Every structure is written in C-alpha cells, then in structure tokens.
Amino acid sequence: MQPMAKCLVLDLDGTITDSLPDIAGALNRSLARYSQDPLPMEQVRPMVGDGLMVLYQRGYAARGMVPTDEDMALGLADYTAHSTEGTYLYPGALEALRALKAAGWQLAVCTNKPEEPARILLDHVGLLPLLDAVGGGDSFPVKKPDPDHIRFTLEAAGATVAESVMIGDHHNDVAAGKGAGLPTIFASWGYGPREVGAEADAVAESFADVPALCETLRP
Numbered sequence: 001m002q003p004m005a006k007c008l009v010l011d012l013d014g015t016i017t018d019s020l021p022d023i024a025g026a027l028n029r030s031l032a033r034y035s036q037d038p039l040p041m042e043q044v045r046p047m048v049g050d051g052l053m054v055l056y057q058r059g060y061a062a063r064g065m066v067p068t069d070e071d072m073a074l075g076l077a078d079y080t081a082h083s084t085e086g087t088y089l090y091p092g093a094l095e096a097l098r099a100l101k102a103a104g105w106q107l108a109v110c111t112n113k114p115e116e117p118a119r120i121l122l123d124h125v126g127l128l129p130l131l132d133a134v135g136g137g138d139s140f141p142v143k144k145p146d147p148d149h150i151r152f153t154l155e156a157a158g159a160t161v162a163e164s165v166m167i168g169d170h171h172n173d174v175a176a177g178k179g180a181g182l183p184t185i186f187a188s189w190g191y192g193p194r195e196v197g198a199e200a201d202a203v204a205e206s207f208a209d210v211p212a213l214c215e216t217l218r219p
C-alpha cells in the first residue's frame with residue numbers, strides 16, 4: 001500500500017502571517033462607530049487567537065461594551081474587505097513551505113479566522129496554491145483548541161494524524177495539536193507567550209528551522 005504523505009498543519013495569524021495590524025484596524029473602525037478611542041495594537045495582540053467574533057467581544061469589553069450581532073456582521077465584512085492591507089508573511093515562510101512541499105510534505109492551514117478572509121489572505125501572500133486544505137474557524141462545527149478542528153482539516157487534505165505535525169504560536173494551536181495526537185512546534189515569533197513553547201514538542205526560532213524540525217518529529 002502507498003504510504004500517506006506527511007502533512008504539516010499550520011496556524012495562520014501569528015504563525016504564517018503577522019495579521020495584527022489589519023485585525024486591530026477592523027476592531028478599531030468598529031469601535032469608532034461608537035466614538036471610542038482606538039485600542040493600541042499591543043492591547044489587541046493577546047486578544048487574537050479565538051476567532052474574529054471573540055476578538056470583537058474582547059475588544060468591546062475593553063471599552064465596557066458588548067458588540068451586537070450587527071457589529072459582528074459589519075466587523076466580519078469590514079475585516080474581509082481589508083484583511084490584506086497591512087498583513088505580511090513572516091520572513092522565510094514561503095521558502096520553508098516550498099522546501100517542505102518539494103520534499104513531499106502536504107501543507108494544510110487550520111485557523112480560527114473565518115475561512116473566507118483566510119483564503120483571501122493566503123491567496124494574497126501566494127500560499128494558496130501550495131495548500132492541500134484550509135480549515136477556517138467557521139468551516140466545521142468546532143474550532144481550536146478542539147482537536148477535531150485539526151482532524152477535520154487533515155481529512156480535507158487527505159492526510160492522517162499518524163503522519164502529521166502541527167505548528168502554531170498560541171496555546172490553542174498546541175492544545176489542539178496535542179489533543180489530536182500530533183507532535184507540535186511552537187512558533188516563537190508570533191503572538192503567544194514564550195511559556196507556550198514549554199507545552200510543545202519543539203520550539204522554532206524562525207521559519208528556517210521548520211523543515212528540519214518537521215523531519216525530526218516525523219522521520
């Protein structure tokens with residue numbers, strides 16, 4: 001029987017792309033509708049990781065407010081329309097992912113960001129053609145830290161848990177990866193606190209480390 005290809009499952013925000021400026025921008029435009037001062041980017045950073053809806057709830061809570069369903073719907077549409085303006089790939093991402101692909105690895109993104117803006121962003125940075133699946137925060141009935149988000153994404157990629165590795169910068173990524181039975185890599189350049197690295201099987205200091213760590217974790 002043909003062995004299954006190995007698969008690297010990647011988180012998006014804070015792992016592949018620095019998306020914080022556009023996420024904070026959309027949140028602050030939403031708050032501005034209520035004449036609220038913008039939240040500084042450093043205050044928004046730890047609010048990222050549980051999807052856009054939770055981000056809006058956290059951002060509004062910081063101003064003593066609760067977003068309405070309309071705020072959420074407008075926020076998603078506004079973010080989707082502006083998600084590529086100030087968002088960039090982390091250094092070495094394209095090179096590392098091309099190298100893994102050339103070595104026969106499959107690549108899948110598992111993000112809590114809704115699938116539509118995730119695909120727009122991945123297309124914009126030139127990664128979409130390299131990917132075997134994109135599992136967004138609204139693609140399945142669950143999202144990270146639920147391990148099923150990873151399992152469903154792997155299934156969409158035609159890959160198996162037994163041959164896969166997870167990389168992410170957030171506790172949710174490591175927890176979901178471990179819960180699904182994958183070895184995990186902490187992306188130390190992202191938004192997560194350094195302590196998350198202690199929960200993972202390996203720590204990558206930069207994208208250049210990733211191909212070798214994948215081969216070590218799935219020889």
Ligand SMILES: O=C(O)COP(=O)(O)O
Binds near residue numbers: 012013047052
């Ligand atoms: O949109 C978010 O809050 C986080 O998305 P991520 O899962 O790609 O980090």
